[in-house]
Amino acid sequence: MTVSLNTAAAEPRTELFEDRDSLCRAVAERLVALLRRTVEEEGAAHVVLTGGGAGIGTLAAAAELFRSGAAEGLDLAAVHFWWGDERLLPTGDPERNAQQADEALLDLLVAAYGLPVENIHRMPSFAEAETPAAGAEIYAAQLAAHAPHDSPAGLALPRFAVILLGVGPDGHIASLFPGKTSLAVTGRSTVGEEDSPKPPPARVSLTFDAIHSAHRVWTVVTGEDKADAAEKAFQVGTPVEEIPAKNARGAAETVWHLDRAAASKL
Numbered sequence: 428m429t430v431s432l433n434t435a436a437a438e439p440r441t442e443l444f445e446d447r448d449s450l451c452r453a454v455a456e457r458l459v460a461l462l463r464r465t466v467e468e469e470g471a472a473h474v475v476l477t478g479g480g481a482g483i484g485t486l487a488a489a490a491e492l493f494r495s496g497a498a499e500g501l502d503l504a505a506v507h508f509w510w511g512d513e514r515l516l517p518t519g520d521p522e523r524n525a526q527q528a529d530e531a532l533l534d535l536l537v538a539a540y541g542l543p544v545e546n547i548h549r550m551p552s553f554a555e556a557e558t559p560a561a562g563a564e565i566y567a568a569q570l571a572a573h574a575p576h577d578s579p580a581g582l583a584l585p586r587f588a589v590i591l592l593g594v595g596p597d598g599h600i601a602s603l604f605p606g607k608t609s610l611a612v613t614g615r616s617t618v619g620e621e622d623s624p625k626p627p628p629a630r631v632s633l634t635f636d637a638i639h640s641a642h643r644v645w646t647v648v649t650g651e652d653k654a655d656a657a658e659k660a661f662q663v664g665t666p667v668e669e670i671p672a673k674n675a676r677g678a679a680e681t682v683w684h685l686d687r688a689a690a691s692k693l
């Protein structure tokens with residue numbers, strides 16, 4: 428299996444931060460500003476969330492911006508939240524990325540800041556979908572229902588203003604893991620993973636094609652255990668099959684946000 432690096436997308440650049448807290452705060456501020464601008468200019472903003480330590484930390488930092496009034500003026504009725512990947516577990520399971528996002532931010536936005544519940548587009552849970560493949564089909568249909576007529580990349584997808592992605596120590600992004608056939612799936616927006624090396628094994632993920640359709644891709648990468656993956660992602664010649672994060676690129680912008688520890692080998 429050979430997976431080509433998308434060289435037509437934006438080359439990655441790095442932004443460095445002292446530690447996870449300062450990174451999460453800065454990314455949350457940028458996210459709120461981007462959403463405000465996108466809603467003003469385009470009438471709606473679609474954002475893709477990630478799980479993981481820095482991903483959920485960023486959402487917790489965004490919650491603080493709302494509580495402090497710094498997110499004032501952002502019309503949440505025009506903001507849609509999607510996910511880059513999800514673990515196929517029962518609704519409410521604490522390991523679900525959506526559950527963690529609810530607790531960190533989304534419950535607050537619904538309860539106090541006017542986010543309509545129908546703007547939260549969670550990937551299916553176990554029971555709603557019994558297999559990863561079924562989950563992928565269901566989510567593809569949800570995405571297609573929000574696709575504009577001139578859908579990006581020829582796929583039925585919303586116009587994603589930004590996709591947030593964590594990076595695993597093994598170089599995975601979303602639920603696209605090293606060596607897995609999911610990396611080579613094209614022409615579809617979603618894929619099921621039956622055998623993730625990181626538990627739980629059953630997952631649903633956006634494909635590379637869907638990720639590349641986004642205007643911006645922002646990775647959030649913290650901790651010493653990510654330093655090798657970050658180093659390899661920026662090395663010329665590392666295959667995408669070995670470090671999927673290397674191919675996390677947006678159409679117009681790709682930014683790796685790294686803390687000092689994760690950037691220590693760059």
Ligand SMILES: O=C1O[C@H](COP(=O)(O)O)[C@@H](O)[C@H](O)[C@H]1O
Pocket residue numbers: 477478479480481482512513514524592593594595596600601602625
């Ligand atoms: O399993 C997953 O892991 C990654 C990275 O998580 P981290 O805790 O190592 O930062 C995450 O981005 C992805 O959404 C998640 O499902």
